[in-house]
Amino acid sequence: MSRAENQSTPGLGYDAVLLASFGGPEGQEDVIPFLRNVTAGRGIPDERLEEVATHYRANGGVSPINEQNRDLLAALEAEIAGREWSLPLYWGNRNWDPYIPDALQQMYDDGHRRVLMLVTSAYAGYSSCCQYREDIDKGLEATGLGEQLEIVKIPQFFHDRAFITPFQEALATGITDVRAQLAAQGESEAQPKIVFVTHSIPTAIAEAQGPEHVKEEFGTDAYSAQHLAVARTLMETVPEAAGLEHSLVFQSRSGAPSTPWLEPDINDAIEEYAEQGTRGVVVMPIGFVSDHMEVKWDLDTEAKETAGELGLAFHRAPTPGIHAAFVSGLVDIVARQLEGAAPQQQANQKVPGTWDDICCVTGCRPRLTARSAAPRREESRTGPSGA
Ligand SMILES: CC1=C(CCC(=O)O)c2cc3nc(cc4[nH]c(cc5[nH]c(cc1n2)c(C)c5CCC(=O)O)c(CCC(=O)O)c4C)C(CCC(=O)O)=C3C
Numbered sequence: 001m002s003r004a005e006n007q008s009t010p011g012l013g014y015d016a017v018l019l020a021s022f023g024g025p026e027g028q029e030d031v032i033p034f035l036r037n038v039t040a041g042r043g044i045p046d047e048r049l050e051e052v053a054t055h056y057r058a059n060g061g062v063s064p065i066n067e068q069n070r071d072l073l074a075a076l077e078a079e080i081a082g083r084e085w086s087l088p089l090y091w092g093n094r095n096w097d098p099y100i101p102d103a104l105q106q107m108y109d110d111g112h113r114r115v116l117m118l119v120t121s122a123y124a125g126y127s128s129c130c131q132y133r134e135d136i137d138k139g140l141e142a143t144g145l146g147e148q149l150e151i152v153k154i155p156q157f158f159h160d161r162a163f164i165t166p167f168q169e170a171l172a173t174g175i176t177d178v179r180a181q182l183a184a185q186g187e188s189e190a191q192p193k194i195v196f197v198t199h200s201i202p203t204a205i206a207e208a209q210g211p212e213h214v215k216e217e218f219g220t221d222a223y224s225a226q227h228l229a230v231a232r233t234l235m236e237t238v239p240e241a242a243g244l245e246h247s248l249v250f251q252s253r254s255g256a257p258s259t260p261w262l263e264p265d266i267n268d269a270i271e272e273y274a275e276q277g278t279r280g281v282v283v284m285p286i287g288f289v290s291d292h293m294e295v296k297w298d299l300d301t302e303a304k305e306t307a308g309e310l311g312l313a314f315h316r317a318p319t320p321g322i323h324a325a326f327v328s329g330l331v332d333i334v335a336r337q338l339e340g341a342a343p344q345q346q347a348n349q350k351v352p353g354t355w356d357d358i359c360c361v362t363g364c365r366p367r368l369t370a371r372s373a374a375p376r377r378e379e380s381r382t383g384p385s386g387a
């Protein structure tokens, strides 16, 4: 990159972007070590690990997530190059190679000191936000770079045009497809039910998440509220969805059976809808940014089978992946952050509401907080739509 190009990069002194993700195994021999990384110290029962291992084993021991992140990196790089910015991208995972500490070391060795972190998770929550910050802290400690390298996490982006646009398109396509399936079965009178789905989390963790004004408005925890708001926005902005019923359900529960997690499970929900007369479902995986293993297994395998056994028409919508609007929208988010815009309530907010960058309230204990994504948990709510 030439000097001239470098000068066109908008900026407040960030000199690289770290794409931070979950990571996944890339062969049979990786599966168990990967699962041990994921669950270290969190009491997931062995039977659950064995069960999850079979999901990966059935796919050659390979999670699709790493390839999807390579594709996303390439797409983001192309978009950034197209804007003639000089802003190198790096990639680090929480649970598999390339690991976060190696990425931190590499960025430092390459001369970078202030880095924006873009996480492949759109919502607030322990697993989607805090755990990334904690792992950055651990990585800074492990590499001894805590004083030299500053990592600033880009806030949740579930409400941004980048994330919403691909799902609007996907919802319209899904409805059209299920209607066509129903018509082919001679059931053109039947209407599809829209089933929004996300990852279940322990109820106690969900309920501990603030802020109160979100709980009051939606009558539920912030994690569920953010998903409900996305679902509502999609239903209201996609013409094909007019008049259809929708719900928010959960998938991929783990942990001990005695611990309550958010419900209903998608399979139970589909059974109930069938009993109530639903003839077809459009499954919208709004909890995820790519079609990784949890999408492929829990939805394309299990939920699809459940629907099939009950004779329901079924369509699983794609996640944003490398949809052009997602890629360019993410780079817009990066640009606003580079320009120092308020991280929440931004220009391209498509989901109405005041969504403080809450990350999560409990369990979010990065030790080097000040140097890694100082949480913007201000009491006052600011920004264009924060009245
Ligand atoms: C909210 C959330 C997201 C969405 C946000 C985001 O997208 O980040 C997410 C994503 C993902 N979760 C993934 C995989 C796993 N999650 C597990 C376990 C857990 N997830 C949890 C929550 C979440 N998880 C929780 C509360 C647990 C149990 C306790 C714990 O361990 O903290 C386990 C252990 C075995 C099991 O019990 O399932 C595995 C293997 C993969 C990779 C898929 C691939 O390989 O393609 C991805 C993207």
Ligand SMILES: [Fe+2]
Binding pocket: 127, 199
């Ligand atoms: Fe998970």
